[in-house]
Amino acid sequence: MILVMKKAVALLSGGLDSALACTITLQLGFEVVGLNLSTGFCVGQGRCDTALALASRLGIPLRLLDVGKEFLEVVRAPQHGYGSAMNPCLDCRILMARTAGAVMEEEGALFVITGEVLQQRPMSQHRRALDLVAEESGLGERLVRPLSGRLLGPTHPERMGWIRREQWLDIQGRSRKRQLALAEAWGLTEFVQPSGGCCLLLTRPYAARLRDAFAARGNKALAEEEFALLRFGRHFRISPTVKVIVGRNETENAVLGTFASGRWLLSVVTVPGxxxxVEGAAGGEELELAARLAARYSDARPDEPVTVRLSVGDAVQESRVIPLPADDPRIARWMIGD
Ligand code: SF4
Incomplete structure (x- = not known):
């Protein structure tokens, strides 16, 4: 007789909680397929690699899916609002659960598991939020949180009699003591450390720049590449419609060069800089201010005139300017998120 194992899809982020949820489900005798979703807003590149290492450690296959386009729509207009920064966590979790549901269908799996823990995050992991994600993702009782399962409503595997309710855990709250003890007991070492800083939308500088861009341009008007550009350089809103972005190092200078299409590109010519x-409809006065601001971050002495080349499309011009003084109070006022 061939024994066919019942299959679950596990959202595997690379963090400890999802790895534990996966381990519990495997220990209960289910087959598990891991699913790692990339939003395009991850800080660092390590999570996907860590999810791969964890999947390999757990002996499960891992599917990698890019949900960046759908996620941008969520960031532009979250139905359930933003968290403490610009993080639309509830909508994000709904999107992830819904995507996992589609993979569940494809895989012929019977339920989805996540590493969510009741009350771990104030906005997205209280009881009502967890129920809402289950409901709005369309998964209902097929969305299972093994780490807190005993504290939540009944799940599909329980209803079907595949497991007993007490086989789920009853972890809740922000402390990670129990998770760390389980990780040690089960030899899980590869996970991304829980720091809360894994998502760009939670970081102050990025959130401030995004808020500014939405206010200046409207949430819907921001193109995909502009979300990426918010990661690089120092950003200055020098007028309601004009923003200047100044590279902080050689890598950022090179990156900014790739975003020049449709924007003024400024380079300091006479000294390293x-x-x-420059973004937006800049007039002569704003371009001069931008050139002086760029010169402020060059190697020029405070009162040394420098030449700045400004180009947009085929148009090139040069401007001789005095750098803005480092203590010009407008600089701090203009700066967004640093
Ligand atoms: S922190 Fe970012 S990735 Fe995590 S749930 Fe919130 S929006 Fe999604």
């Missing part, structure tokens, strides 16, 4: 971009 940053590459800068």
């Amino acid at each position: 940053p590459v800068s971009l």
Whole structure:
């Protein structure tokens, strides 16, 4: 007789909680397929690699899916609002659960598991939020949180009699003591350390720049590449419609150069200095301010005139400017998120 194992899809982020949820489900005798979703807003590149290492350690296959486009729509207009920064966690979790549901269908799996823990995060992991994610993702009782399962509503595997309710755990709250003890007991060492800083939308500088861009341009008007550009350089809102972005190092200078299409590109010619971009309908006065701002971050002495080349499309011009003084109070006022 061939024994066919019942299959679950596990959202595997690379963090400890999802790895534990996966381990519990495997220990209960289910087959598990891991699923790692990339939003495009991860800080660092390590999570996907860590999810791969964890999947390999757990002996399960891992599917990698890019949900960046769908996620941008969520960031632009979250139905359930933003958290403490610009993180639309509830909508994000709904999107992830819904995507996992589609993979569940494809895989012929019977339920989805996540590492969510009741009350771990104030906005997205209280009881009502967990129920809402289950409901709005369309998964209902097929969305299972093994780490807190005993404290939540009944799940599909329980209803079907595949497991007993007490086989789920009853972890809740922000402390990670129990999870760390389980990780040690089960030899899980590869996970991304829980720091809360894994998502760009939670970081102050990025959130401030995004808020500014939405206010200046409207949430819907921001193109995909502009979300990426918010990661690089120092950003200055020098007028309601004009923003200047100044590279902070050689890598950022090179990156800013790739975003030049449709923007003024500024480079300091006579001394080493940053590459800068000007966004928006800048007039002569704003371009001069931008050139002086760029020169402020060059190697020029405070009162040394420097030449700045400004180009957009085929148009090139040069401007001789005095760098803005480092203590010009407008600089701090203009700066967004640093
Ligand atoms: S922190 Fe970022 S990735 Fe995590 S749930 Fe919130 S929006 Fe999604």
